[in-house]
Amino acid sequence: MAEQTFDVVVIGAGPVGENAASRAVEGGLTAALVEHERFGGECSYWACIPSKALLRPGNLLAAVRRMPGIEAAERLDPLAVFARRDAFTSNGDDTGQVDWAKSAKIEPVRGHARITGEREVTLDDGTVLLARRAVVVCTGSVPVTPPIDGIGEIPVWTSRDATSASEVPARLAVIGGGVVGVEMSQAWARLGSSVDLIATGERLLPRMPAFAGDAVAEGLRADGVRVHLRARADRVSTVDGSTRVELADGGYVDADKVLLATGRKPATADLGVDVVGLTPGSPLTVDDTGLVSGVDGEWLYAAGDVTGRAPLTHQGKYAARAVGDVISAKARGETVDAVPWSRFTATADHHAVPQVIFTDPEVASVGLADAENDRQRVVDLDIAVAGSALTADGYTGKARIVVDTEREVLLGVTFVGQDVGEMLHAATIAVVGEVPLRRLWHAVPAFPTISEVWLRLLETYGL
Ligand SMILES: Cc1cc2nc3c(=O)[nH]c(=O)nc-3n(C[C@H](O)[C@H](O)[C@H](O)COP(=O)(O)OP(=O)(O)OC[C@H]3O[C@@H](n4cnc5c(N)ncnc54)[C@H](O)[C@@H]3O)c2cc1C
């Protein structure tokens, strides 16, 4: 049986695993990167990249329609949109990612990996990979199938189908009003589907401020999406060749395709974690350096969706950089001073996780969505400045800051509106840097940009 030894064995070659491996190599170590499907992971082929490629043309068309003087196309050309998306996903060919790994001096290895002992990983072909220093688990997440009667008996779309399909279903029912649900409802509605969005909550995007969910619902309705709030899908079945989704209130929706957008869970079910005393199917709980809790010997690390910490590509890559640095620093015999905000810790996960939801309107948020105690104050404003008026006729948007009133620093920022995604990094810097509001006052937004809303927010706060 083949046996190979590396300093680090990384399981899962999504964006997070790639970063963990490359950072370890940059730190002077050898690293194997094991992948059982496509190098590049979910993000590259079935998540971030294709979903944004599907959304961007519709957002542009809508923006153009808000601008007099431009003759806008009547509608999107789905085939052209799919072709551009497929170019971004390299038509599912991961050769480029494998070549990148090689160029980064990472050893790409194909196969399904399981942990079979301390510092030991075994592939499905029997190859054993031994890790001198560490094993890093970056296996990502898989979709959750909710307990809906009949769900196992009919074919349904997961986010993989919704991001990779090349035919526009005439009728699409989307179950779940989270990020995947709203993004894919809008993408497919704009590509020509008649969409029903079924969400259990009072509003969409329950983790965002209420105005965000309301604005996105309004944007979806403007595209003809029927948004069913406080609605629970109880049963699915086939009726006259259509899929019928029966709702708890007795109503139903008939569709050609049903997308389950009901969340994801860490991919640890078939990873051998029981060998080291952990529970298959559960997230790998890590400290801020990425060290997995409950395993002796400081050799098992994890980063990305598999940890259940901030399940976003950029945040997982950030955690992976810390993991790679920690492992290589320890290997060099250096002291790893894992204090908050050091390069060895993913401290921002607790304070400042930025996220853009690429709907129209966009939602951009970082940090707290709302005040959590009476020492925190929320300032809400409409985005109504010269820059927004110039950006689009009838521009509507909202902005919120959450202020720590004792220290007078920002704890959270949310923007909703056209083109607000690119404003998010300024907010992230302010939150991470704990920039005092009285100093932020001197960060003068350029005129006439949408960022001028920063000035209005600080004025409304009382500066
Ligand atoms: C539709 C959709 C859109 C999204 N859009 C965004 C977005 O715009 N921005 C954003 O930040 N996030 C977005 N996300 C979330 C983002 O996709 C994830 O946070 C990100 O992919 C996590 O990266 P990862 O490397 O941890 O996991 P993954 O990308 O899932 O990669 C894990 C890899 O591990 C492999 N693997 C698993 N188990 C094994 C094993 N035992 N052996 C070998 N290989 C294994 C898998 O095949 C996979 O390639 C989106 C998610 C979805 C579903």
Ligand SMILES: NC(=O)c1ccc[n+]([C@@H]2O[C@H](COP(=O)([O-])OP(=O)(O)OC[C@H]3O[C@@H](n4cnc5c(N)ncnc54)[C@H](O)[C@@H]3O)[C@@H](O)[C@H]2O)c1
């Ligand atoms: N732009 C982005 O950053 C982006 C885009 C897409 C996905 N993602 C990430 O991917 C992950 C998965 O997204 P998601 O939307 O699947 O998960 P999610 O957790 O954001 O939303 C799932 C929603 O489904 C609802 N739900 C659960 N069971 C249900 C049921 N039986 N019936 C109806 N609704 C039900 C939940 O209440 C929740 O609102 C998230 O971590 C998300 O942040 C990010």
